[in-house]
Amino acid sequence: MKREENLIQVALLLDNFKSDDLALRLASVKGLPLICDTLGPERTQKEILPFLNDCLDDEDEVLVALADELGKLQRQVGGNSNVHLLLPLLESLASVEENSVREKAIESLKSLIPLVPQQVIESTVYGQAEELAKGDWFTKRESAVQIIPVVYNSCNQKEKKDELVKTFVGLCADEIPMVRRAAVKAIKNFVSVLDRQTIKSQIIPAMTKLGNDEQDSIRIWIMESLCGIAASLSQTIQQSNSQTNVNSSFTPSSVSVGVDDAKQGVVPIYLRLAKDQSWRVRFKVGEKICRLAEVMPRQLVKSDLLPSFLLLIKDDEMEVRTVCASQLSDFAFFVSDLTSQTPVPAQQQNAIITQIVPVINQLAKDENTTFKESLAGSVMRLVPLVQRQDANVHLLPLVNSFLHPDQPAEVRAAAISNLNSLAKSIEIETICPKIMAAVNGLASDTQWRIRITVAQHILFIAKQLKVQSFNELLLPLCQKQLALDRVHAVREATIIALKDVGSWYGKDWVVKSLLPQVAPLAKDKSYIQRLTALYALTAFTPLVASSALTGGQAQQEAKGGAPSPQTVPSDDTGIRQYIFPILMQLARDPVANVRFTAARALRVCVQNVDGAQAKREIKAVIERLTSDADRDVKYFAGQALVGI
Structure with missing residues (x-):
């Protein structure tokens, strides 16, 4: 009975392929798995695939769905041995003008070709790729x-x-720019399956020519592919080392x-x-330079990449300067003496x-706020990459300048956001007055995103x-200021910070104190x-009840190390004395919220709380709220009772 129902549904779906209604045609395409499962692999191969070949002149939306469904029909055509039968249809769809199709x-x-048997790849698929x-x-x-x-790899x-x-x-x-653009974008994937010699003899010369292409829409993709080439060359070196020296200490990140x-x-x-x-x-170069530096020899990073990077960060275009400024600290990691795994030559x-x-x-004298904001954050992150003495002599004045009240709020906020980078390299006490002046100024800034930055730090x-x-x-x-801020997100961030x-x-x-x-x-x-008071009490209650009797600072001072968590018995006294009376008062508030x-x-x-008496008192207040005239109050009071 079920098979008969399926056959009826299949007949209806096949009829709808020719319907004038787009929605019905889409439904038929998405029903292909059911159609093929019902008819079986043999009829799918002999009847459905030729039928679909006649349906390729359709709306783009239908063709996109068809291309997607064909990629999932491996089992329905009889498994891997027959999956190549789906490829001609997909190649036809890969030739249409609409990009999404x-x-x-x-x-x-790409998902089906790796499943095709080896002999079919070389006898059929290879020829199809060449013809395409x-x-x-x-x-x-x-x-x-x-x-x-994909064909090459198979x-x-x-x-x-x-x-x-x-x-x-x-x-x-x-001759067509769109083809060259697609090629340069595909290089980063292609080189991952090529050997070192082929990359050097074939791909790099092709890349060199593309680097001189008249279309900047093509040149803009070369930097990303260049990173792929460098990464692939480093992997081939790693594989060679692993084959010739089993005791090699190289790892993917160090090669x-x-x-x-x-x-x-x-x-x-x-x-x-x-x-x-x-x-x-140039913007793309600045954006991707750290990916390139990661797989380049350190001496070349310093001798070749660094000088050009320093020119880019002074570029006439603000967008180029800004992206380079945002990458500055990450790029500096690859030229820092502290992060080098090998001895650094004296001249470098x-x-x-x-x-x-x-x-x-x-x-630092640049007047563009967006650029200085990126630069300030990067300078703060530079500090751990130099010796402590150098940080205090050379970078501390820059840090002070970015915290100066005359700087735009965004610049000071960027500096405040990266204060944690200074902890191990600069005496924070020496810049505390500057930090506090910056914090006080930013806390009253007109932009709430600036004020929330203060709260978060x-x-x-x-x-x-x-x-x-x-x-x-x-x-x-x-x-x-912050707890009374007119923006809820700032008040919330302040409460979370005070809890910490x-x-x-x-x-x-x-x-x-709190x-x-x-x-x-x-x-x-x-x-x-009053709502802010409730949010605060909700956050502070666990601290008053338990687990915060000593605090991280006291533990650190006592042990001379990092704080470790303590587990202590719950104490009802603090909650009953300081928190419960306020909650009882606000539970009678005239405002339902x-x-x-x-x-x-x-x-x-x-x-x-653990005490039975305290639980009874709290429960009595909640039960009274379940009879409140406001339905939202009733609902949340009921939810609170469920948790007791």
Whole structure:
């Protein structure tokens, strides 16, 4: 009975392939798995595939769906031995003019070709790829450059592999720019399956020619492919080392391109791109330079990449300068003496201080706020990459300048956001006045994203200050400005930060310094401030109940090391004395939003007390709220009872 129903449904789906209704045709395409499963592999091969071949003149939306479904029909056509029967249809779809159809067809081809048996690859698929590459219409050739790497990787005959490389290189010089662009984008995938000699003799010369292409839409992709070539060359070196020396200490992250290979093949192309007349190409160089530096020999990074990078960061185009500034600290990692795994030649030592810092001193005077924002963050992250003495002498003045009140708020915020980079290299006490001045200025900035940056970095500042200093310098700021901010996200970030500070300073500080600041908010005329009080109490309750009796700072001072978590018995006294009375008061608030937030806070409260009497008192308040006139209050009170 079920098979008969399926046959009826299949007949209907097949009829709908010719329907005038687009939705019905789409439904039929998506029903292909059911059709093929019902008819079986043999009828699918002999009837459905030829039928589909007659349906290729359709709307683009239908063809995209068809290309997607064909890539999933491996089982329905009889498994891997017959999967090649799907390829002609997909090749036809990969030749159409609509880009979205071609992309989906190529995606399906890439997933199916590796499943094709070896003998079929060499007898059929190889020829199909070559035919596609020789197509009269450029869309065929554009698709061919993306398929050739997959066919190459599945082919074992050297002659055919060499022919595929030759065909690919020919397409890199195609007369149509779209084909050349597709080729340069495909290189990074192709080189991952090529041997070192082929890359050097075939691909790098093709890349050199593409680097001089008249179309900047082609040159803009060369940097990314160049990173792929360098990475592939480093992998072939690693494989060679593993085969010749089983005790080799090389790892994928520590192996780089051979100096000669890089000097002769990679560096010239890079230098050409770094001086390209199109700012978009130079922008791409700045954006990808760290990926290239990662697989390049350190001596070439310093001798060839660094000088050109320092020119790019002074580029006339603001976009180029900004992207290079954002990459500065990451790139400096590869020229830092502290991160080098091999001895650094005397003439290349201290490159950050001797070459990079003088340029930064010039750039710090730039008037563009976006650029200086990127530069400020990178300078802060440079600090751990130099010796402590050098950091205090050469980088500390820059840090101070970025924190100066005359700097735009975005620049000061970028510096504050990266303060944690300074902890191990610079005496924070020496710049504390500058930090506090910056924090006070930013906390009242008109942009809420700037104010939230301050809130998010309160914990780091707290770790640099004694409790008394924090109470005098930062706690009033948190209470009077950030916690009362008109933007909820800032208030929320402040509460989370103060909770973290409470974990650091300990329960005594929470009870004596923090909770007294919350109590006045609970009596404020604005219901927003009363809600803020509830959010704060919800966050602070676990600290008052347990696990924060000593705090991270006390543990660190006692042990001289990093704080370790402590488990202590729950203590109801703090909650009953300091928190529960405020919650009882707000549970009777005239504003419904305050009452149901109080119900949620009471749920957290009851979860952190052990005494039976305390639980009964809290439960009684929640039960009263379940009879509230407001339905939202009833709902949240009911949810709170479920958790008890």
